[in-house]
Amino acid sequence: MINQTQKPLTFTVNLTPKAHQLAEHFCNNHSNLQKSEQVYFNTLAIYAVNHYLQCLGFANDWKASNSYDVIMQSFLDVADLEVIDYGKLECRVVLPNAEFVYIPQEVWVGRIGYIAVQIDESLQAATLLGFTSRVAKEQLPLNQLRTLEEFPQYLQQVTPLINLNEWFEDILQQGWQNLESLLNTGTVGNLNPSFKDASYLQTEEIIKAVKWIELGNQSVLMLIALKSEEDEQISVRLRIYPDSEQNCLPENIKLSILSDSGEILKEVTSRNIDNFIQLPSFRCSSQESFKIQLYLDNIYFTESFFL
Known part of the structure; x- marks a missing residue:
């Protein structure tokens, strides 16, 4: 768990025009405003995690993920990213000032882990706050996340x-x-x-x-x-x-x-x-x-x- 007396390690990614173009491309496929907004934020979170993993040296295949499929986006609240040779990592959005990360029950299985990604109010930066290996409730308090310091070693030990x-x-x-x-x-x-x-x-x-x-x-x-x-x-x-x-x-x-x-x-x-x-x-x-x-x-x- 994150030590409350010590600021945990985070990782911030700039959300470039390319990130927003991709998010707009996906959200334009959905006429429902709520779904469109959900897909937009999920795409930004996945973009940030994808960049983070690339910096760590892990290869990803976003196009092989359900989150890249417009039909799957329509039916599910999904933000998965396929990490090659390991499995699917779920990238969950955290809004500014939130105290928990929301993880829908439909993604509780088939995932090797869950990373919480906080999007700032200007939508110009995404900060990876921490991760968890499994979930059993939809609202996970942020202070129960594991620190990113543990993540590279955790991922290397994951069984696909x-x-x-x-x-x-x-x-x-x-x-x-x-x-x-x-x-x-x-x-x-x-x-x-x-x-x-x-x-x-x-x-x-x-x-x-x-x-x-x-x-x-x-x-x-x-x-x-x-x-x-x-x-x-x-x-x-x-x-x-x-x-x-x-x-x-x-x-x-x-x-x-x-x-x-x-x-x-x-x-x-x-x-x-x-x-x-x-x-x-x-x-x-x-x-x-x-x-x-x-x-x-x-x-x-x-x-x-x-x-």
Whole structure:
């Protein structure tokens, strides 16, 4: 948290004519005055954060963000910026003399963090006040922000978020492979025999993806299966298999589902006789997120997901 006895580090960006031209370009697409003003201020905030990240040496792709899409602007109060190799950062406007930053519930998931950006009354400067890694309420007091001094190190340690909705569109993130394509590559003979029983999942109308994970000198295969349910929820099933050289998993691998705050929701531990371990299937709704964690001999692997 920001130390109240010491002025926190901030970063001020001049809002150039180019920034206002871009903001005007976007807001002119919206006839509703309130929406037009919202888009204008959001664009200025994103411009400032984009400049700040470039100064830190991080590459961004604003055009890949929802905030750059006029249709998404119409339906959402969104101010996201895609940080390449990390994920989406939300840039939230703070008006002069405000004591809190407003973060709408629709952006509480799918973000690697939130930066508060105060726009001055003349609209000539934007000051980055601080950041938070997660939110659970729409009005976050500014004195609860973390200082920008911590931000570069925080961002470097962020685990990119995986959007499971993209899996239903046949889009898999780096490191993940479609189960069917893996079984059809001709390398199935090199896979562990216990993994081959995963082929029965092909008969079900679900999405399956696998990923090789290194835990020190041990290698395992993670399988995730997704299925759409009638209540618009998604059923998730997780399994861990040994690599091709081992008949059984190493003993004491812990497979856990974590909440955003790091709380263990479900966990299972391998024995030296297990040829795979799995967690009971669970359901997720839209706008929910969770983390998967593997642990062995003081080595952690964590992956973050959202719908």
